[in-house]
Structures are given as structure tokens and as C-alpha cells.
Amino acid sequence: MLVYNTLTHEKEEFVPLKGNRVTMFVCGVTPYDYSHLGHAKTYVAFDAIARYLRHKGYNVLYVQNVTDVDDHIINRSAETGVSEPELAEKYFKHFREDMEALGVESINIFAKATEFMAEIIEQINGLIEKGYAYDVDGNVYFEVRKFKGFGKLSRQKLDELRPGARVEIDESKRNPEDFALWKKQKPGEPAWESPWGMGRPGWHIEDTAIAMTHFGEQYDIHGGATELIFPHHESEIAQAEALTGVEPYVKYWLHTGILNVEGEKMAKSLGNFWTIRDALTEYRPEVLRFFLLHAHYRSPIDFSKDQLEEAKRSYQRLVDSLETAKQFLPRAEGGETDSGKRLVESAEKAEKQFEEVMDDDFNTREAISLLFELARELNVAVDKNADKDSVERGLGTFTKLAGVLGLFPERAAQTEVADKVLALIVEIRERARSKKDYETADWIRSELEKLGIRLEDTGKGVVKKAR
Numbered sequence: 035m036l037v038y039n040t041l042t043h044e045k046e047e048f049v050p051l052k053g054n055r056v057t058m059f060v061c062g063v064t065p066y067d068y069s070h071l072g073h074a075k076t077y078v079a080f081d082a083i084a085r086y087l088r089h090k091g092y093n094v095l096y097v098q099n100v101t102d103v104d105d106h107i108i109n110r111s112a113e114t115g116v117s118e119p120e121l122a123e124k125y126f127k128h129f130r131e132d133m134e135a136l137g138v139e140s141i142n143i144f145a146k147a148t149e150f151m152a153e154i155i156e157q158i159n160g161l162i163e164k165g166y167a168y169d170v171d172g173n174v175y176f177e178v179r180k181f182k183g184f185g186k187l188s189r190q191k192l193d194e195l196r197p198g199a200r201v202e203i204d205e206s207k208r209n210p211e212d213f214a215l216w217k218k219q220k221p222g223e224p225a226w227e228s229p230w231g232m233g234r235p236g237w238h239i240e241d242t243a244i245a246m247t248h249f250g251e252q253y254d255i256h257g258g259a260t261e262l263i264f265p266h267h268e269s270e271i272a273q274a275e276a277l278t279g280v281e282p283y284v285k286y287w288l289h290t291g292i293l294n295v296e297g298e299k300m301a302k303s304l305g306n307f308w309t310i311r312d313a314l315t316e317y318r319p320e321v322l323r324f325f326l327l328h329a330h331y332r333s334p335i336d337f338s339k340d341q342l343e344e345a346k347r348s349y350q351r352l353v354d355s356l357e358t359a360k361q362f363l364p365r366a367e368g369g370e371t372d373s374g375k376r377l378v379e380s381a382e383k384a385e386k387q388f389e390e391v392m393d394d395d396f397n398t399r400e401a402i403s404l405l406f407e408l409a410r411e412l413n414v415a416v417d418k419n420a421d422k423d424s425v426e427r428g429l430g431t432f433t434k435l436a437g438v439l440g441l442f443p444e445r446a447a448q449t450e451v452a453d454k455v456l457a458l459i460v461e462i463r464e465r466a467r468s469k470k471d472y473e474t475a476d477w478i479r480s481e482l483e484k485l486g487i488r489l490e491d492t493g494k495g496v497v498k499k500a501r
């Protein structure tokens with residue numbers, strides 16, 4: 035299996051550090067607002083990667099951090115009057131709901147930075163003892179020039195880093211490129227006790243403390259969006275390798291391409307974002323996931339409603355093929371058929387090719403096109419009255435491969451039926467109301483509410499589903 039490693043700029047054979055075990059860390063959210071589709075792209079991609087590794091038989095331990103103390107949270111808290119922990123908890127909960135809806139379920143551990151203060155402080159202490167970090171009046175900085183390997187991930191030379199452009203200017207630092215490991219408390223900010231006084235950790239050290247607590251001095255995969263390569267991931271390497279002397283800190287660095295809107299990155303700061311939550315009111319989660327996996331994880335995606343509409347139509351073709359074949363099954367006859375034989379051959383070929391394209395740096399784009407080929411073969415087999423065993427086999431392969439990507443056309447098909455049944459119930463209630471049978475109408479409404487479905491009477495009885 036080949037994976038593209040940002041550290042070496044090459045596709046490399048994937049060999050985990052310890053046998054069958056894969057340790058994987060992906061930079062998580064800063065929960066101060068709803069997550070948008072740009073975040074979804076990264077997390078859906080790494081979910082597909084983790085799922086595929088497990089499908090290959092690897093024992094994957096996937097940890098994702100939660101940056102629950104940060105400037106964004108502090109600012110938002112000041113704006114809204116909601117305390118930092120409450121704010122972080124609220125949006126983290128929403129993030130998990132969004133991820134669950136998108137089928138992101140491969141993460142074993144969510145690790146909140148604030149629960150790792152002892153480990154963070156211990157790492158900073160270690161870096162000071164080894165001469166890589168210094169304390170200036172309660173602020174502790176990492177002295178970048180002391181670490182020879184700085185710039186190896188982002189391929190930048192230290193002297194090319196211009197202060198102000200990409201590094202913060204701060205009078206108290208020895209060098210402009212030095213970054214904060216510990217930030218002295220400012221009035222009103224949340225703070226923890228430390229040997230350097232009250233304060234809070236820098237962003238980069240949170241991740242090394244969390245990852246090394248779970249994985250030790252080295253681990254297999256570190257993932258994140260491309261824009262985190264510098265300074266975040268570069269700094270993580272510097273901290274970890276300076277502290278332990280063990281290289282490489284992470285064997286494979288994987289980065290996802292950006293979700294663009296009209297040529298610009300989808301970002302909260304640019305205001306061009308669409309929250310996952312809002313997108314889910316218009317599109318099924320399976321469609322969003324399909325849209326995001328339709329490109330290779332390293333490629334950027336140009337986001338537009340048109341593209342999403344197209345993804346919706348394409349995805350529906352997969353659902354339709356699946357449904358047609360499933361409905362055909364009870365009518366299918368036994369025995370051998372030529373069309374059945376052809377379908378079984380196609381299924382075998384699809385399984386083999388699926389592994390090949392996914393083994394080549396997780397090419398979900400190609401994997402999805404193989405699903406379409408198999409869907410077409412299923413349609414042909416149904417048209418030609420293929421035998422039952424063969425159709426079952428074709429269907430089995432189709433759902434299995436779609437399941438590895440977490441696409442679940444089956445689930446989508448089920449929600450489709452459920453939606454129709456719900457529409458029917460709403461219609462029954464409307465009929466009751468028109469006959470002035472309010473008792474039945476109210477009973478239907480209250481029974482649906484027990485199922486988490488709320489009806490709003492807008493004259494037409496619009497259906498609202500609680501999430």
C-alpha cells in the first residue's frame with residue numbers, strides 16, 4: 035500500500051512502526067462555532083482512510099484532539115457572555131452530532147487539551163531543561179534556531195521566514211520566529227497553574243502532549259488540512275524531536291486539499307462558509323459525504339451548489355441501482371444464467387480494483403467510479419433476469435465496498451422509504467383535520483413528537499424533523 039508523505043514528498047510503501055498496529059492523530063476542531071463544509075472535507079477524508087486501514091486488517095488507534103482553550107473561544111466568550119468551558123462544550127457537542135450525521139465514526143478517542151495540562155507542563159519543562167525553551171516573565175517560548183531540523187516538513191529555510199508575515203512579532207522573544215509554549219494569563223482569561231505562573235498552553239504543544247501520551251515518542255500517521263503544515267505541524271515536529279531525540283516523530287504526514295469557494299478557501303474568517311448543519315437541511319448526509327469523497331483527499335474541491343446538485347443526482351443513481359436490484363431479488367430465479375455469470379465476474383473485478391486504487395494513496399475518486407461501474411452491471415443483470423445467487427453476490431459486493439467508504443446507499447434508501455411513510459402519515463393527519471377530527475390529528479402529532487419528529491402547521495402541514 036502506498037501513501038503520499040508530505041515529509042518526503044513521495045509516495046511511500048506503508049509500513050507501520052509496530053506490526054499491525056496503526057497509531058493515527060488528526061488535528062481536531064476549536065469548538066467556538068458551528069463547523070463548516072471545509073472542516074467536513076478533512077474529517078470525512080480521514081474517516082475514509084481509517085475505515086480503509088481497518089478494512090485491510092490494521093488495528094487502528096485514531097485520536098483526535100479538541101482545542102478547547104484558545105483565542106477564538108476566549109473572544110467568543112467575551113462577545114456572548116457564555117463561559118469558555120460552556121462554549122467549548124456546546125460546540126464540541128454540535129461537532130460530534132455533525133460528524134455522526136456524516137458517518138464519521140472511526141475516531142477512538144477525542145482528547146481535550148484542557149485535560150492534558152499536567153502532560154503539557156511536563157513537556158515544556160523538558161524542553162526548558164534541554165535548552166530548547168526559555169521563560170520570559172511567565173511566557174515560555176520555543177527557541178526555533180536551536181532545533182536544526184526546523185523547516186523539514188514545510189521545506190522552508192529559517193532565514194526565509196519573515197517576521198510579521200508568517201510569524202508573530204513579540205518584543206520579549208529572543209528571535210521573531212520563536213513560538214509560544216506557554217502564554218501568561220491576561221486579565222479575565224482562563225488560566226492554569228504552572229511553574230511559570232498562571233497561564234495557558236500554546237496550540238502546538240497541546241497536540242504533542244496529547245499524541246505522546248497516547249502513542250509514545252513515535253507514531254504512524256499525523257493528518258490535517260494542508261494549511262496546518264506551517265507553522266503548526268512544523269512546530270509539533272520541533273517540540274517532539276527536541277524533547278525525545280527520536281526521529282521521525284511521525285512516520286507519515288498526510289494532508290488534505292482545501293475546499294474552495296470561487297477560488298478562495300472556505301473559512302470562517304472569510305465569511306464564505308456553509309455550516310454542516312445548514313447543508314444538512316438541504317442535502318442528505320450521504321450526499322455530502324459522497325460529494326466530499328468524490329475527489330482525491332489531497333485535491334482541492336471547488337465548492338458550489340451546482341456541484342452539490344450534481345453529486346446529489348449521481349449519488350441517487352447508486353441508490354436507485356441498489357434499490358432496483360433489491361426489489362428484483364424476491365422475483366429472481368435459481369439456476370445459472372449468463373447475465374449472472376457476467377455480474378459475478380464484474381463484482382470480482384470491482385473488488386480487486388477497489389483494493390488497487392485505495393492502496394494507491396486512498397484514491398476514493400477512483401473507488402467511487404468503480405462503484406458506478408458495478409451499479410451499471412447490477413442494472414444490466416436485473417434487466418436480463420439474472421439468477422438469484424449472482425444478484426445476491428453482486429449486491430453484497432456493492433454494499434460492502436460502499437460501506438468501506440462509509441457511503442451507505444442502503445441507509446439512504448431506507449431514509450427514502452421512511453420519508454415517504456412520514457409524508458403519508460402527515461397526509462392522514464391532514465385528512466383527519468379536514469374532517470374536524472382534531473383528536474386524531476393531535477394524537478398523531480404527539481406520537482410523532484415522541485419519535486423526535488415535530489410537525490409545524492404552516493397551512494400545508496410542513497414536516498420538521500428534529501435532529
Ligand SMILES: [Zn+2]
Binds near residue numbers: 060061062241258266
Ligand atoms: Zn493540531
